[in-house]
Amino acid sequence: MGNEVTLDAVDRDILFHLRRNGRMSNRELAQLVGLTPPPCLRRVKRLEDAGVITGYRAVISPEAEGRGLEVLVDVEVYATDKKSVLEMEAILASYEEVVECRRMFGRPEYFLRVAVPDHAAYEAFLMRKLTGLPSVLRVESKLTMRTFKNEG
Incomplete structure (x- = not known):
C-alpha cells in the first residue's frame, strides 16, 4: 500500500x-x-x-468474450537465473491467452490461468507458444469442471 x-x-x-x-x-x-x-x-x-x-x-463473462474454456496450468522451468526468469515472465505476460500469471515458491515455478475459446485453441496455445519456450521443463494442464467462487 x-x-x-x-x-x-x-x-x-x-x-x-x-x-x-x-x-x-x-x-x-x-x-x-x-x-x-x-x-x-x-x-x-x-x-x-x-x-x-x-x-x-x-x-466480463468469459463466454461473451469468446474465452469460455479456462485452463489452470503449472509450468516448471529448468533455468532460474535472473535473466531467464525475467525473459520468461515478459513472454508469458505478453500472451493474450494468459489472464493471470504467478511466480511461485518451489515447484511449479509458475501458475497460469489461460482463457481460450475451446480445446483446439488451448492445444494451439500449448503447442505453438508455451511448450516452445526455451526454459520450459514440464507443463501440467488442469481443466476446470465448475467455478463456484471467484472474487476477481
Whole structure:
C-alpha cells in the first residue's frame, strides 16, 4: 500500500460492500455503512489515496468474450537465473491467452490461468507458444469442471 492507513470497522464495511458492487453510488454506500454521504466519500477517497482501493473494473463473462474454456496450468522451468526468469515472465505476460500469471515458491515455478475459446485453441496455445519456450521443463494442464467462487 502507498500510505499506511489503519482500517477501522467502518472502513472494512466500506470495502466489503465495494468489493461486491463497485458501481454503487456514494449515497447507497453511505446508507449501507451508517454514514452520511460526505464522510463516506472522504473515507473512500482516503482508501483510494492510500492504495487500499487500487481500482474499479467490469467483470466480463468469459463466454461473451469468446474465452469460455479456462485452463489452470503449472509450468516448471529448468533455468532460474535472473535473466531467464525475467525473459520468461515478459513472454508469458505478453500472451493474450494468459489472464493471470504467478511466480511461485518451489515447484511449479509458475501458475497460469489461460482463457481460450475451446480445446483446439488451448492445444494451439500449448503447442505453438508455451511448450516452445526455451526454459520450459514440464507443463501440467488442469481443466476446470465448475467455478463456484471467484472474487476477481
